[in-house]
């Protein structure tokens with residue numbers, strides 16, 4: 001089964017994401033469990049959790065995972081923000097576990113102009129601390145490939161591999177591959193040769209089995225720009241032919257794929273229709 005969908009709004013309650021996903025024929029969705037620009041995570045009642053699980057049960061969405069808030073910086077050298085990030089991230093994992101989500105996607109972030117190795121090691125130390133505090137209940141943490149904008153690390157696969165290597169409970173970690181981010185970071189997946197070599201790089205560094213989610217976004221900005229601007233599928237610098245390769249790559253067959261493209265004018269429906277068409281054999 002093709003696991004395909006989009007990031008869904010939860011306005012009106014977390015459980016409402018499934019109605020929106022069903023309306024678009026999604027089989028996989030991503031949500032925020034709380035407002036991404038606020039530190040304060042949601043404290044779900046048992047009723048919220050039950051409503052969520054019942055809506056999921058009744059829905060055609062097979063996969064549901066969460067994206068972490070934007071404020072978390074598990075690799076910062078600022079002790080106050082680091083402490084806050086760890087507390088918020090631990091809370092977020094617990095929330096995902098209560099909801100039964102398969103994964104929580106996060107960006108490895110430190111400080112602008114910081115020594116990147118030190119940032120990677122601090123991210124790993126933060127994950128150790130959080131995993132120590134929150135026992136494993138099956139929700140994976142997915143390190144997202146970033147565009148390398150601002151204080152983001154993880155724009156080279158070697159950086160993600162370094163984090164994974166250093167985390168004690170590394171079986172709780174996976175990777176979320178974002179097509180826009182890898183392209184902006186300098187992996188030219190707009191060509192067939194570029195896609196092949198990126199997949200080879202992934203295999204050699206983190207390993208393909210770590211890829212547990214894909215974010216399907218075209219890019220407004222050119223390859224290597226390190227600027228993260230999502231564009232509708234086939235309308236950016238990556239192009240439609242590249243998404244045909246992504247959708248038909250057998251190595252990513254069972255991996256859930258979600259859009260994070262702008263929502264105006266019913267564009268989710270347009271993007272999803274195109275992706276379904278591209279996924280079908282010629």
Ligand SMILES: [Zn+2]
Nearest residue numbers: 144178215260
């Ligand atoms: Zn993404």
